[in-house]
Amino acid sequence: MKHNIIKTPVLLLLLIAFTSCNNRPSGEKPADTEKQTKPEVFVPGFNADSAFYYIEKQVAFGPRVPNTAAHKACAAWLENTLKRFTKNVVVQQTRLKASDGTLLDSRNIIASFNPEDKSRILLCAHWDSRPWADHDPDPANRRKPVPAANDGGSGVGVLLEIARQMSQHNPGLGVDIVLFDAEDYGDHEESEGTTQDSWGLGSQYWSRNPHVPGYSARFGILLDMVGAGGATFTMEGTSMYYAPEIMRRVWDVAHRLGYEEFFLRRQTGALTDDHLYVNEITGIPTIDIIDYNPDREKGFFDYWHTVKDDMSNISKTTLHAVGHTVLTVVYESV
DSSP, X not given: OOOOEEOOOHHHHHHHHHOOOTTOOTTOOOHHHHTSOOOOOOOOOOOHHHHHHHHHHHHHTOOOOXXXXXXXXXXXXXXXXXXXXXXXXXXXXXXXXXXXSOEEEEXXXXXXXXXTOSSEEEEEEEOOOOSOOTTOXXXXXXXXXXXOIIIIIIHHHHHHHXXXXXXXXXXXXXXXXXXXXXXXXXXXXXXXXXOGGGSOHHXXXXXXXXXXXXXXXXXXXXXXXXXXXXXXXXXXXXXXHHOHHHHHXXXXXXXXXXXXTTEEEEEEOEEOSHHHHIIIIIOOOEXXXXXXXXXXXXXXXXXXXXXXXXXXXXXXXHHHHHHHHHHHHXXXXX
């Protein structure tokens, strides 16, 4: 996945750093109130072995690039897997136009829990693979597709395990899991005149055409590149602009659970990812849990957008830290 860094004006950085969130959903308590003593709630365990298995299954299809047999086969598997956990599964099938004019057969896959409940949480990730390994150190690989174990597969694997847990333990509120397609079909690194909106095509479509007319949620969490060993999740700028209270709450939970080595209280630049379009178009305050650190050469994990984004980079320890944190946030949101 390529995430163009949004050049954030100085004024916006000051707003991010010093203002409270104007987008807090109705009825949500400020972070300080959340720290008050509350009755202990049941949170099911997160099985990292299961999440790892779900990533392996995706990668085994091959790169899930739109308009390929692997993409179509994986879509069917994702749909059938989610139907094991809830009967409320919708597939948004459409053709989306890439910036190079290619028409992409795309499928957003949505699973809902407690669909009648008006109090809802949105959980999302992208499931497609980047068609070009345009950051591979070997120029010969830069037109080959990416296996997408971490960049795509890991977020989906975590959400499938969360769905499995929710099928066994009712979360007590509405939860929608949305697997976005065509996120990673953005312009090739070597293209001239690259455009920000060539990314996140599936999330742009869903945000304008939600699976339920007038859909709304209290908040959303996007998972992207959440499986690599040594991952660091910083407080990314787009999330901090649109949903700072949600981000602080999630980071507070992660630290309380002992995952402070992964969830760093460091604010970093704004990124273009699916959450940008969810925020801008739907108004649902949505954060991105993404492995990003500007001190690295690429910012993202070492094998980002290379042919080596494979299962050898996936850490069950990282998967557990993310999955346990998100599950806890969901079950404590009742």
